[in-house]
Amino acid sequence: MKSYKIEKGSVGTLPTLITAKWCPFTLTAENFWMEATQADGSTLRILDAESDEGKSLISTVNVSGVPCLVAAPERLFYGINLSLDEAKSFLTD
Secondary structure, three states: OOOOOOOHHHHOOOOEEEEOOOOOOHHHHHHHHHHHHHHHOOOOEEEEOOOHHHHHHHHHHOOOOOOEEEEEOOEEEEOOOOOHHHHHHHHHO
């Protein structure tokens, strides 16, 4: 299996939440990750999976589902099944 390093600048501003209009968890995920990033002092970028920018990021970091929080090119979190403290920790690790 080929491994490679993705430069942070090549994926745009992080953290980024990838959602989809058709996903029933989009609004909940947006609210949850917005609260977590505000508590962390970060700014959250939200991309729709079907937008050109969303498709590009999904391809670059190999996202396999939504909602997906991209904290770093190699650190993805799917869903929202964690506490606010766990989310803040994930963002800062």
